[in-house]
Amino acid sequence: MASETVRLVRPVLRAHRRNLGVLAAWSLVETLPVLLSGTLVAAALDRGFLAGRAPYGLVLLLAYGVTMVIGTLGTRQAMPHAAAIVESFRDTLISRVVHAGLHRAVYPASGAGYSGGATADVSTVARLTRQVETVRQISGGLLLSLRGVALAMGAAVIGLFALDPLLALITGGAVVIAVVLTALLSRVLRRRHVALLRAQEELAGRAGPQLTGIRDVVTCGAWETAGRTVGGGVDAEAAAAVASARAGAGRIAVVAVGTRLPFAIILLSSSWLVSSAVLTPGALVGAMFYLLQGIEPALRAMVQTVSNMGLQLSVTLRRLSDFIDVPPRPPSGTGSFPGAGAGAGTGTGTCTGTDIALRDVHFAYGPHAEPLFSRISLDIPDGSHLAIVGPSGIGKSTLACLAGGLEQARSGEVTIGGIPVAELAEEELRRRVALVPQESYVFAGTLRENLALLRPDVPESELDAAAVALGLAETVRRLGGYDAVIGSPGLLSQGERQLITLARVYVSEARVVILDEATCHLDRVGEERVEDAFIARPGTLIVVAHRITSALRAERIGVVGQDSLTVGSHDELLGMSAEYAELIGYWSFAGESVEPTAIPRPLI
CATH class of the missing domain: 3.40.50.300 (P-loop containing nucleotide triphosphate hydrolases)
Structure with a gap:
């Protein structure tokens, strides 16, 4: 996962070690059905139904049902601890977004590095807080899916090893190859997803002026020029979308390598495995059970759900990281407030030298707005x-x-005790x-x-x-x-x-x-x-x-x-x-x- 994701998540995980420990414990309970499924099915066949002991086989299948109930209980108990981690992550992001928004509003120049502009208005902060809610939902789903994928795969491989080490070796090797392929594919998907977003932004940038000036296009008969301008953006966006879809199709190959390949190997060699007593019929069915009910769903979740969520989370967090990583605020003035320390509140000390003066002050709410004040002066002893x-x-x-130095004049000067407000220590x-x-x-x-x-x-x-x-x-x-x-x-x-x-x-x-x-x-x-x-x-x-x-x-x-x-x-x-x-x-x-x-x- 992207480094910015790790950097933002690490403090939250460190603060919730206990929740992580309890979550891990209940997650192990949750994977109990996967761990015992193939073994219980194999025993039910070999020692029960195929041995003419149907009641014993039914008892083993009932035991499998009990493990599923226990697994459901584990899922239920794990949810509050996962929620505590996710909500803390969300609160941390919200706090940092709001802090950065206030920082950029108070120190506009310090936000120059942010792609969204030099300052952060209310709509920017609102949009980013909505993105934080998206992160909360994705991170919650990702946390639950990741632990399920990892533990389910591990439990299935352990169960296969209990049935036959050779099967576990074949299947484990295929799973490792699939995980490596998923990691490589995720990098490609990320690059192509970012390229698609850029192509969409480029298309919007090309189409906007053409649509805005449609009358001029009609008047000048510039249809072909406008078409070429916008068409180039459309072609680039379509090419990026196709490239992204092709990369996404590689997930099918990952699933095939991780589950269908060992399934085919076991299925083709099943006659030899049973006849040579390497596997019993029940163990063969149990192995198929581990592959189809344990590893394949987990692998599909990894290459589809988890990779999709990871990609979206990484891109969204990069956007948030660009916003919340504000540079240190610009140094304020170092002058002391006139009379500071002479007295406070209703104390008896005297404080002198805080005359307020406004000289030729000009103020407007924006560079292109009508001025609210123009060249006004005021003395407040x-x-x-x-x-x-x-x-x-x-x-x-x-x-x-303006008189209290809480607003900044566009031009002119505001002084307190003869010192310009900009030179006073903030x-x-x-x-x-x-x-x-x-x-x-x-x-x-x-x-x-x-x-x-x-x-x-x-x-x-x-x-x-x-x-x-x-x-x-x-x-x-x-x-x-x-x-x-x-x-x-x-x-x-x-x-x-x-x-x-x-x-x-x-x-x-x-x-x-x-x-x-x-x-x-x-x-x-x-x-x-x-x-x-x-x-x-x-x-x-x-x-x-x-x-x-x-x-x-x-x-x-x-x-x-x-x-x-x-x-x-x-x-x-x-x-x-x-x-x-x-x-x-x-x-x-x-x-x-x-x-x-x-x-x-x-x-x-």
Whole structure:
């Protein structure tokens, strides 16, 4: 099997040694009928029916039936252990595919070696996960078939040896030749299968432009040229298909060499074997039984099912291997986050020098897409509180992520503390900038594990302070404390899940916090409480606001328009931003008060 298959499978097999041992033991039980079949049939004939002892012969045949029942039990007991290995292999592949997809999405340049393109979009990952399911099905069938083939052949040869060593030698030699021929044929089949796939891709590449430009072909009368272009691809694909089919036909010869040749030898020499007392009539029938009921089905499975599955598995795994073997991620900047290590979470240390600046930033979702922002600039002083407002879909979240270094500008510059984001150490940037999205994430585990995800060593006193500040204390009491297990996060309300996610960031080391409609499942009182807590927390706060009351709590408000950004206080914006006035009118019509309330200012 291909080296990439072995490389991917070896860690899984190493981790499941016990399952492999138990699987092997039950597989031996499963082959008991093959091992004893010929011997019991021979004894039933020689010592039973031919000796005039029909009841004894029937007892031996009944014993053969019992071995078949035992073999079926072995198959049943082997299945769970085979499934454990296959499912673990599938989980490993899924994990590596998703990891590689995320790697290629975050580090697009590192995926340049992948034949599917420089980056991995959602459709690529989805297609590859479907291929992983194919691998799971094939590997499961291959594991079961391979062990059945190997053990059945071995059991049949051992049974033949018990009847007559000469027969075992003849049959064993033929089987060895068949296995060697199968290995050689598999290499040919693989090459021709790959050639067929390439011919099909070449045909698709030739036919696509012709079909797309069919009107031009008709207009120019270029039927013959188009026909020759596509016809060459059709001829090449047909030739590759015929070559692959011819190679596949070689499997018939392998079966003939492995089973029909020794069968013919034994059948032609049967008269001499019996007359010279080399074999008894029962032993002769038993030998035929081993050949036709043991070796031939196993050999057919090997050259047809196993080789087909092995070929498909090898090709599919090569495709997956090309994707998941991503190169080391490109080195990130080595600069330290300004003020890193000065203080964390709700500690008392001060952190200075994290002014955020956007200069002539241009951003679009693709090289040919319409720009969302073009040459916009924005200053966010350290420790300030900025609310971003605007119509739905205008780019508020994108602007917030650009400011936090979580999105990369196509051109222009984003700096934190005067250092370009691209030059900052990525780990430090991800640790010091936290985004809380609208969709909250709570995983199965203890409440403490959920809250301490971003800062595992957070003291319980800070968890208590966060719970009180954010309004999470009642949920903590209801669940039974921080060590209570959240077995099913879906049983929590959306508001509770949102508060847990917010508290996780509140106690983290993040110096810049972005709340992207992160309080949408809280009522106005809960939203005000959360935002007041983050305002009082040391650091910079950026809020993507969906309520006017949220915007009014900010020192400054950024209004995102169509390729525009206007920043100012509430009163300033009413006089200079038509977009803001229109938005205020919409919010007022929806019943929200536009009167600012007294709020605590940031404690820096």
